[in-house]
Structures are given as C-alpha cells and as structure tokens.
Amino acid sequence: MENKPNWNQVIDKSLEVLRQSDKGYVLMDMYNNILSPEEAAFRKIQVVPYNALLFIKTQFAALGLDIADSNVRIKLIALLEEYDRISKKRRSE
Template sequence: MNWNSVIDKTLEVLRNSDRGYVLLDMYNNILTPEEAAFNKISVTPYNALKFIQTQFSGMGLDISDKNTRIKLIALLEEYERLQKERIK
C-alpha cells in the first residue's frame, strides 16, 4: 500500500475537478476541458468525490465519514506537534 501515490492522485483529481466533476478519457486518464477540446478526445464526466472515496475505501480508509476525517486531521496535527517538540 503506497499512500503517497494515492494522495498524489487525489490531489490531481481535486486540482482538475470542476464543480466536483472530472473528465476521464477511455483509459481513465483525467483531462481538463481544455486538453480534451484541443486534442479532440472523447471524455466522460465523472464524480470526483466518488472517485476519491473509492480510492481511499479500497485502501481501508472511509473518508466519506466526517468523524473519520476530523480524527485524521487531529492525528496529523498531533503528530506534527510531537515532531516539533522532539526536535527541540
């Protein structure tokens, strides 16, 4: 399980989404509307949130649950705080 690649892919999806949707070509590559139009590629709109939820659920993390997201943020903040204290 490589969380870095999942997080990178998720960030790419969010950056390329438009109102919560991304455009996928027939190989499931994410394209911007400009790329699709310029290269005359047929695309299908896809719900970005569903895509992200599926990615994380496949790795055992249900990010659709608000409490899970809040706890994950708290965990990361606490980890950062302890890392800073350890350096001193």
C-alpha cells in the first residue's frame, strides 16, 4: 500500500511554523516543539533557534516539491488560481 503524504497537514504545519517565526527563525526545544520566547522563559526550557524556512523547505522536498525554487512557487500559484477559476465556472453552469 502506497503511503501518500497528507498535504493538508504539511501545509497547516508550515503555516503554523511561519506564523510563529521571527524573521524566519523559530525556537525549538530538544523534542522539536516550537516555543515562543515567553513560553520558553516561563517554563525555563532550553531552546535553540532554528531556521523555519529551511525546516519547511526540507519538509516539502521530502514529499517531492521544491518550494525553494521560485519558478515552482509561481507555477503552483498559477495552477491553484486556474483550478479555482475553472471550478467556479463549472459550478455556475
């Protein structure tokens, strides 16, 4: 049985990481949990800065999508916009 990636989960996790990042970096504990500076200080948890963009790039690359390539990102946006446009057109017919 083929193990398909759950794109919805990957995208949600990537958005969460980016939203919690500061200039592209997040703080991670030894279990790879992302913590805010306030949370780490309050709980007295040792954290290290981690490159959020590299984390996301690696996650997508492992699933076969090179989002670091700007041409791939542009084409993906174009594909999604065209898909939405045609889907809306078909629903209205």
